[in-house]
Amino acid sequence: MTTIHSNQRPSNKYTPLVYEFEKISRNDVNIVGGKNASLGEMIRELGNEGVAVPPGFATTSQCYWEFLHYNNINERLEELIRDWQARKISLAETGRCARDLFLKAEWPKEAKETISSAYDSLSKKVGIVSVDVAVRSSATAEDFPEASFAGQQDTFLNISGKSALFQACQRCYASLFTDRAISYRQTRGFDQLKVALSIGVQQMVRSDLSGSGVMFSIDTESGFEKIVLINAAWGLGENVVQGAVNPDEYQISKPFLNETGLIPIIEKRLGGKERKMVYSEGESATRNVPTSRSEQDVLVLDDVEIIQLGRWACTVERHYGYPVDMEWAKDGITNQLFIVLARPETVHSVRRVGEFHEYSVKAKGKTLATGCSVGNAAVAGRVCMIGSPTDIDTFIEGSILVTETTDPDWVPIMKKALAIVTDHGGRTSHAAIVSRELGITAVVGTSNATYVLHTGKDITVSCAEGETGYVYEGIADITSESIDVSKLPATSTRVMLNLADPSAANRWWRLPCDGIGLARMEFVWNNHVRIHPMALLHPDRITDEATQQKINKLTTGYEDKSQYFVDKLALGLARLCALVYPKPAIIRLSDFKTNEYANLIGGSSFEPKEENPMIGWRGASRYYSSAYKDGFSLECRAIKRLRYEIGFMNAVVMVPFCRTIQEAIKVQNELSRHGLRRGADDLQIYVMCEIPSNVILAQEFANHFDGFSIGSNDLTQLVLGIDRDSGELSSLFSEKDDAVKWMIAEAIAKAHKAKRKIGLCGQAPSNDPSFASFLVKCGIDSISVTPSSFIAVKLNIADAEHENRETLFRM
Incomplete structure (x- = not known):
């Protein structure tokens, strides 16, 4: 032997x-x-x-x-x-x-x-x-x-x-x-x-009596190195490995895994888990059987088990010195967890770090439509025209989505699209914002796309030619040049990211940004929560049976329905904070307008109808109102969980649409009442500078806030008296108007006089190098842009700073 x-x-x-x-x-x-x-x-x-x-x-x-x-x-x-x-x-x-x-x-x-x-x-x-x-x-x-x-x-x-x-x-x-x-x-x-x-x-391991799955020490899609990804299903692990079931998914933030008292789980997604593999006494040693409804409706792992596996993943990765792909199993008799397999992760380990691409389009066909460009890429493919999100099943994945306009209901289709073309919308429209977040090429506001295009037509969508996006007939010759972001010039002006969709955040981790300058809470609601907070706190006011059923389905497993809101919002925000930790992540409190709140599940029972929601009951005015402050308490609970339970103390709170000093005091009191007191545990609270009163009384506002973020879209709207969604007035809407630039320069000067940080989170610096130069000359501390604009803005700022130094030297 x-x-x-x-x-x-x-x-x-x-x-x-x-x-x-x-x-x-x-x-x-x-x-x-x-x-x-x-x-x-x-x-x-x-x-x-x-x-x-x-x-x-x-x-x-x-x-x-x-x-x-x-x-x-x-x-x-x-x-x-x-x-x-x-x-x-x-x-x-x-x-x-x-x-x-x-x-x-x-x-x-x-x-x-x-x-x-x-x-x-x-x-x-x-x-x-x-x-x-x-x-x-x-x-x-x-x-x-x-x-x-x-x-x-x-x-x-x-x-x-x-x-x-x-x-x-x-x-x-x-x-x-x-x-x-x-x-x-x-x-x-x-x-x-x-x-x-x-x-x-x-x-x-008798996981046939419990569960099993796979685990990666990095994000499998983006290669993001600061998380552990776990998939789990009931029964033996072959179903997960082979992709035969839709498993649960968990993500854990690595930096906090060994800190006592923290539960750094940033994603818990319930999978279908329709079947499980168990022992068989017949000719085959194993067989698949359907799972029960109760098994489908609960997570395979609890928090303690998720954390334990996450720690093991970090231990294995640290020992090997490279990202690792593992299989794990839980014994249903002993309840003990095991690692049953480990091997090197082979996708991202061989990718070159920091590569991005610039595109050029040649051999173009006839111009069929033009609009606002979103991103800087160009793609070619076949049109799939959809008139309503109810037609999602007819959309062919990998096609170019052509439609009149989009709203949050369209996101599942948008995620499957190669590119997006719309009749309506501008740079601040839903289609534009979501496309930027997802990294999808889009041309919005063409006015005629649904008239001149049809399903099955080959087209080229180009956003590689500046502010105007083009839709060309046929398949053009598209070339791209890679850029190594590690070689981007350093700048004194911080360049940060505008982010909203947690599911798309990880793809941008290689960008050398200085943090998140704007995390839109309301977008996390749309994608992860979907329910109006007051509908969870006061279900007795929901009279529509269909709405009640939707709420009950989404909140399955929650005895306290309000905890569903807190969990989902906290985890969504955590995924954004994880991207840049320990750099700051500025989270803007909810900034829906009343018509948008009403579109949330159950929202129509709690929202008034306003003639002009754009300047109506929104932002700060809601947080202390008796009609909404109970709902605001759930936002506060989510942020407390984000900071104190998950561990993201880099989260900064920002108050939008704060009209008066008295309102600032009322909002601070509400935040303090819910355990979010400015200065406590280094909590910083910023305010959006998007109303003329914020500029006029900037030094007074500075007494109540730690910093400002200029919202150039709303500020332009209110300075010029233009509804930014008005097609008839779109030619007049410009952040480069002298009156708007005066307001911005004044806000920067007053913020600095009060020794407060100030940044800008609008789109203008992305579209126009001269506007970035203007902001740098004004001495702005940071500029926050969409990820697809980051490289261009970073280069624009570097050029502007160099020009400023040359000017000072000559003087």
Whole structure:
């Protein structure tokens, strides 16, 4: 018998056929493959740090080669691969014939005895006769940071007894030559006949009686490094790994994981979990069964378990020195969590950090429509015209959405669009704002897109040519140039981000911004909460049965409906704060207008009808009003949770549309009453500078606030007396008007005289380099822009600061 039960290490002269996990490490990939080497590494090095890994053993590459030699498989495999590469036989035939060679083979005597002995030892160690095991394939060329081989070979669960074990082992060997595995090796340049297969035999975690899933030490979509991402479903983990179910999703902020008293969970999303994989007593060792309604309606993991897994992810990542992809399982008998697999994350680890792109459009077709450009990209594709969000099922993902206008109900469709073109709207319209947040190219306010375009038409949408966006006929020649943001010039003026959609925030983490200058709370409501806060506090005032049903469905699992609002809002804001932590994130309190509040679920029962909501009951005036201050208390509770329970003390509160000094005092009193007192625990409170009175009395407002943020859209509207949504007056609406610029310059001067910070969060600096230069000359402290405008504004500011220095030098 050649099973190793001591501290003996693999020898160059002779490699044993089997190693227990604790006798191998990540240096043994060539002997036991990436998966098994990693399991051994974690047991040896991380067990003392609390990371739990089920025991087991691994067959070695030597065992594989002896199996091939004993059955004379080598020459036949070489012939099959040679014929396939010469295109004499198909990939399917190659794979089928190769697998048959393994499945019809016999075990060498020594290999069979050695594996049998190792299985007996494992059963004795865990105190279970014929212990149930997972039998996993582990190729010796897999799980490198640049090539994971994930999913290329097979895994078999709930294997009990030696006969079933040997059958599973042979099927693992055969899976080295699945069609996808052969093709993957060919594409990656691996020699088909020099890759051996190790088999990991690991005690089963009884997650069939509980749950399991996958975990990444970074965000899988963006590569954002400050979070841990966990997916979870009921039953054995294969359904999650294979994408067969819609799992729960959790995100944890890494910086606070080891701070006592904090629960840094920034996302808890309930998945459908329609089925689960459990043990089977029939021919198949496992089977899928439907989950119950109660299982579908609750999260698989509680907060303590989420935090524990998050800490383990950080421990494993820190030990390995690179992002890690893990599988975990919870035992339904002991309620203990385990890591059952760990391998390098292979998508973002090979991407170049900091690359962004600039676009140019050539060979353009006829101009079909023009409007306001959103972003700086250009795309080409096929039109899918939709008239209503109720037609979402007819939208073809990856098409160009063409419609009259959008509102929050359109966001699910917008997220699937390659680009967006609308008849109506300007740079501050819903379509423009959401498109910027999602990083989607859009041309808004064309007036005629739905008239000149139709479903199925090929077009090019270009926002790469300045303020005007163009819709061209046909597929143009689009080229792009990458920019390394790490080489952007440093500026004294801070450049911050305008953000709202938590689900889109992570994609911008590589931008070297100075924080978030404007986080729009009301957009988080639309995407994550959806219910009017007063409807949760006073459900007795909701008389419409359909509305009651919507509220009940969204708040499933919440005995206290108001806690639903607090949780959802706090988590949404947390995802924004996490992007820039420890830099400041300025969160603007709710700034819906009454008609927008009314459109929230249950909102119509609590909102008055106003002739001009734009300058009606909005912003600060609501927070102390008897008609809304109960709802405002939920906003305060969410921010308290954000700061004190989750840990984001970088959150700054900002009050919008504060008309008078008396109103400022009333709002501060309400905030203090709910535990958000200015100065306590370094809490800063800012005010929007968007009303002429904010400028005229800036020094008085400075006595009650720590800083100002100029809202140039509303300020322009009120200085010039123009409804910013008016199409007839759109040509007159300009932040560059002398009266508006005078107001901005005056606000900056007065803020500095009062020793207060002041920034601007409007779109003008993004659209016009001269406006950025004007702000720099005025001495503004920060400019906050949409992510798609960040690079252009950063360069504009650097040029303006350089010009200012040159001017001062000449003087």
